[in-house]
Amino acid sequence: MAEQLSLWDLVGEEGAGGACSPDGMEPLRPAGATPDASSEGAVAPDGTVSSRGAGRTRAAAGLVPDTVTASGERRLAQGSEPVCGYVSVVVDVPSRALSDPFAYAVPASFDEEAVPGAIVLVSFHRRMVAGYVVMRASELAELPGAAGLAPERVLPVRSVLAERAFGPVSAQLAFWMSREYVASVAECLRLFLPPKATPRVRKLEDGSYEVERPKTKEVHERWVTLTDEGRGYRPAVNAHRQRQLMEALSCGPVTTRELNFLYSSMSATIRTLEKKGIVAIEERRAWRGVSSEEHRLSSARAQVPESLTEGQRAALAAIERARKAEAGDVVVIDGVTGSGKTEVYLSAIEPVLAAGKSACVLVPEISLTAQTVGRFRSRFGDAVAVFHSRLSDGERLDQWDMVRSGAARVVVGARSALFCPYRELGIIIIDEEHEQSYKQGSSPRYHARDVAAEMARRYGCPLVLGSATPSSEALERCRRGAHRGQAWTRVEMPERPGGAVLPRIVVADLRREFSGGSRSIFSRPLHDALMGIVERREKAVLLHNRRGFAPFLMCRECGCVPTCKHCSTALTYHERTHTLECHTCGSVYRVRPYPAPGSRCPQCGSPYLAKMGLGTQQVEDALRQLLPSDVAVIRMDADSTRGKDGHARLLEEFDAAECAVLLGTQMIAKGLDFPEVTLVGVINADYALKMPDFRASVRAYDLLEQVAGRAGRGERPGEVIIQTYLPHDPVIRAVASHDRSVFLSHDLAMRLDAQYPPYVRLVNVVCRGRSEERTRSFANRFATEVRRVLKLRAPASAGRGSGLVVGGLPVVLGPASCVIERAKDRYRFHFLVKAPLDYDVSSAIAEALARVGEERGISISVDVDPYDLM
Numbered sequence: 001m002a003e004q005l006s007l008w009d010l011v012g013e014e015g016a017g018g019a020c021s022p023d024g025m026e027p028l029r030p031a032g033a034t035p036d037a038s039s040e041g042a043v044a045p046d047g048t049v050s051s052r053g054a055g056r057t058r059a060a061a062g063l064v065p066d067t068v069t070a071s072g073e074r075r076l077a078q079g080s081e082p083v084c085g086y087v088s089v090v091v092d093v094p095s096r097a098l099s100d101p102f103a104y105a106v107p108a109s110f111d112e113e114a115v116p117g118a119i120v121l122v123s124f125h126r127r128m129v130a131g132y133v134v135m136r137a138s139e140l141a142e143l144p145g146a147a148g149l150a151p152e153r154v155l156p157v158r159s160v161l162a163e164r165a166f167g168p169v170s171a172q173l174a175f176w177m178s179r180e181y182v183a184s185v186a187e188c189l190r191l192f193l194p195p196k197a198t199p200r201v202r203k204l205e206d207g208s209y210e211v212e213r214p215k216t217k218e219v220h221e222r223w224v225t226l227t228d229e230g231r232g233y234r235p236a237v238n239a240h241r242q243r244q245l246m247e248a249l250s251c252g253p254v255t256t257r258e259l260n261f262l263y264s265s266m267s268a269t270i271r272t273l274e275k276k277g278i279v280a281i282e283e284r285r286a287w288r289g290v291s292s293e294e295h296r297l298s299s300a301r302a303q304v305p306e307s308l309t310e311g312q313r314a315a316l317a318a319i320e321r322a323r324k325a326e327a328g329d330v331v332v333i334d335g336v337t338g339s340g341k342t343e344v345y346l347s348a349i350e351p352v353l354a355a356g357k358s359a360c361v362l363v364p365e366i367s368l369t370a371q372t373v374g375r376f377r378s379r380f381g382d383a384v385a386v387f388h389s390r391l392s393d394g395e396r397l398d399q400w401d402m403v404r405s406g407a408a409r410v411v412v413g414a415r416s417a418l419f420c421p422y423r424e425l426g427i428i429i430i431d432e433e434h435e436q437s438y439k440q441g442s443s444p445r446y447h448a449r450d451v452a453a454e455m456a457r458r459y460g461c462p463l464v465l466g467s468a469t470p471s472s473e474a475l476e477r478c479r480r481g482a483h484r485g486q487a488w489t490r491v492e493m494p495e496r497p498g499g500a501v502l503p504r505i506v507v508a509d510l511r512r513e514f515s516g517g518s519r520s521i522f523s524r525p526l527h528d529a530l531m532g533i534v535e536r537r538e539k540a541v542l543l544h545n546r547r548g549f550a551p552f553l554m555c556r557e558c559g560c561v562p563t564c565k566h567c568s569t570a571l572t573y574h575e576r577t578h579t580l581e582c583h584t585c586g587s588v589y590r591v592r593p594y595p596a597p598g599s600r601c602p603q604c605g606s607p608y609l610a611k612m613g614l615g616t617q618q619v620e621d622a623l624r625q626l627l628p629s630d631v632a633v634i635r636m637d638a639d640s641t642r643g644k645d646g647h648a649r650l651l652e653e654f655d656a657a658e659c660a661v662l663l664g665t666q667m668i669a670k671g672l673d674f675p676e677v678t679l680v681g682v683i684n685a686d687y688a689l690k691m692p693d694f695r696a697s698v699r700a701y702d703l704l705e706q707v708a709g710r711a712g713r714g715e716r717p718g719e720v721i722i723q724t725y726l727p728h729d730p731v732i733r734a735v736a737s738h739d740r741s742v743f744l745s746h747d748l749a750m751r752l753d754a755q756y757p758p759y760v761r762l763v764n765v766v767c768r769g770r771s772e773e774r775t776r777s778f779a780n781r782f783a784t785e786v787r788r789v790l791k792l793r794a795p796a797s798a799g800r801g802s803g804l805v806v807g808g809l810p811v812v813l814g815p816a817s818c819v820i821e822r823a824k825d826r827y828r829f830h831f832l833v834k835a836p837l838d839y840d841v842s843s844a845i846a847e848a849l850a851r852v853g854e855e856r857g858i859s860i861s862v863d864v865d866p867y868d869l870m
């Protein structure tokens with residue numbers, strides 16, 4: 001038995017963490033600070049009443065703790081100080097139930113700092129917590145809903161931890177997000193704070209409290225400049241050092257750090273000349289995070305084109321109309337790959353900057369950054385701030401401050417860049433609008449497209465959504481012409497500028513290849529096309545998307561596949577390290593090299609084991625065997641792009657090579673603009689098609705369309721070869737014929753029939769817990785409560801629901817086990833709510849959640865408009 005088990009040779013589990021992404025579910029903390037049962041809802045700063053009914057700011061209960069060690073605090077309020085006003089404070093306690101603001105008094109010594117947007121330290125249910133001021137009034141009764149409170153019950157603000165961290169519109173947005181996504185206001189407000197600014201308040205053993213302050217600090221640099229009189233200064237002939245310094249400064253100011261680096265210790269010389277008044281030293285804030293990498297790529301320059309295409313002019317006209325209307329209107333640019341959408345973004349930003357306002361540009365993937373950012377920098381120079389996940393804390397802080405100070409008025413970044421402290425937002429642009437990465441996977445589970453639309457409405461600025469494959473949600477809103485009171489317009493850009501033609505598409509039928517006896521990874525057409533690239537010294541991009549369908553080991557006799565001990569997912573076989581890895585929890589199991597003699601199936605003992613699936617590493621090996629050694633083969637996937645500049649380095653290599661093949665996962669499909677690429681190959685399109693999700697085919701279509709768009713962007717025509725076992729699938733047929741309607745009509749009919757978005761709204765509620773029974777029963781109770789709330793809200797005229805959602809009543813499906821039944825030792829159950837588009841489904845779920853209450857050991861995630869249903 002032991003011998004058989006040693007097949008996978010579970011030498012040991014190397015622990016979770018690392019590679020896998022946490023699924024981000026937040027436990028609902030057992031209520032240590034239960035809200036007053038008698039209290040009702042609350043009023044948001046914009047005057048709207050939260051879901052729980054009539055509004056009132058509550059008084060915080062509890063005594064003021066005696067001692068507070070607030071390290072780094074300037075001072076604490078004294079109990080006896082006179083009160084000079086009142087504030088509504090959202091306490092930062094991880095519970096959905098505590099979203100409503102509480103009233104606190106402002107001691108006279110904090111009069112100036114305790115303003116909306118400030119972070120304060122307050123006493124709450126006998127402990128000290130951080131909180132966010134969302135409103136201020138001189139009389140208690142002026143705070144919405146606080147009229148009934150007795151002033152002597154209201155506790156004082158104990159300290160101000162940070163001055164104004166967010167503005168009034170941000171506070172309103174946080175309240176809106178909290179309602180829309182059934183999340184606490186505090187966690188929504190946190191999105192708007194400076195990086196790493198969330199204060200942590202800890203209770204020490206002696207009962208006192210300590211506030212942990214962010215460790216990230218700004219840095220200053222000393223700049224050396226020639227003074228006016230210094231300009232004419234001629235150092236003595238033998239003053240060698242002085243001559244060097246004068247020469248270095250002749251072109252402009254230089255930092256002392258650079259001077260000392262270039263000339264090894266220049267300090268004494270600088271001091272001497274400073275005394276003489278020849279140079280001046282000035283301290284300036286250093287802006288970390290502005291790297292030169294974006295300038296280096298040859299393709300990253302954005303020359304202004306001589307003339308715009310007809311489509312580009314139409315798009316710009318629509319954006320200009322939306323800008324003038326100041327109503328937050330939305331323009332969807334439906335433009336084929338390479339049609340010049342980025343050029344439209346650049347041109348649309350110009351009048352915004354001229355009007356003194358800021359621009360927010362969201363791009364989906366890290367792989368986009370180097371090239372896209374380069375194009376923005378070459379047009380707008382240093383006024384561009386950048387946010388991506390590879391920034392260090394210090395860089396992030398500096399980029400954030402560049403925006404707050406107004407030094408940067410164009411921000412290019414991932415979805416979180418929405419929450420920067422813009423000084424007057426004048427336009428929001430979302431590139432590749434259909435991308436799933438705009439949906440946040442942990443609470444608050446917002447979608448950047450929808451938050452951006454709400455921001456556009458509140459700022460009265462246009463929202464531009466660009467894509468070669470717009471989401472069905474965006475298309476449906478354009479078809480209706482409006483959504484939530486904002487106009488939605490679609491502009492088509494069907495042509496590439498300069499007459500560049502769309503690439504020719506070839507579908508290679510793998511069934512025929514196989515029956516023809518071929519066992520190669522490369523079909524005949526792909527093989528020949530690669531040889532053509534070598535001959536003509538051109539470049540190719542090969543997509544191998546193994547996401548969700550990674551290589552694994554399978555027993556050919558009993559079909560057994562090793563799964564993770566903690567999760568119900570199949571383990572992925574990593575050939576180079578001889579490990580089986582769980583991509584859900586990150587556990588690593590070491591195995592014997594395969595095929596090792598004596599390996600046997602743990603279930604049936606069979607020696608016949610097969611490696612199923614094909615990883616990028618294997619394709620890379622096969623490519624190197626196929627191609628002559630002077631052709632660069634560059635592999636780009638999660639493994640090869642670790643490290644800070646991983647992406648940029650590989651792209652530079654590809655850029656610089658004379659003849660090269662770039663092989664990668666879906667990260668290569670988007671945004672890359674290399675005119676020399678004439679061939680795109682898809683190793684196996686079927687991986688993307690076969691996922692158990694109603695969005696699987698649209699995702700496959702997007703991916704294929706995007707990667708096909710990498711070919712033929714320059715003068716030479718492009719060719720795309722798609723290998724598949726399913727040549728008749730509507731997705732493949734649509735891509736092959738450059739006719740999206742083939743796929744869209746099929747997909748939309750399916751969605752209407754099965755009642756999925758864009759025709760209805762979905763909410764996915766997942767409950768997780770260690771005990772299968774308790775989790776199941778909790779999910780049952782929660783679902784029952786949701787059904788009850790929905791029924792209570794249904795108009796009396798409504799008949800018994802026929803189950804029709806479109807134009808009808810919401811329905812609850814489930815609970816049932818999730819597709820991934822178990823992850824990280826937690827059982828997972830979920831139910832789905834389908835509701836008509838205009839139905840306020842969020843508040844119904846919030847109400848049901850408040851009724852069932854929180855349960856120890858069970859975590860709940862409410863995902864409104866979900867993308868991940870597994």
Ligand code: ADP
Nearest residue numbers: 305307308309337338339340341342343497673
């Ligand atoms: P998209 O973002 O739609 O994929 P890009 O903005 O990357 O397209 O444009 C594709 C290529 O066409 C780029 O190299 C760009 O510089 C060029 N381009 C864009 N607009 C024009 C134009 N009006 N005239 C000539 N070239 C253009």
Ligand code: ZN
Nearest residue numbers: 555558601604
């Ligand atoms: Zn077996």
Ligand code: ZN
Nearest residue numbers: 564567582585
């Ligand atoms: Zn696992």
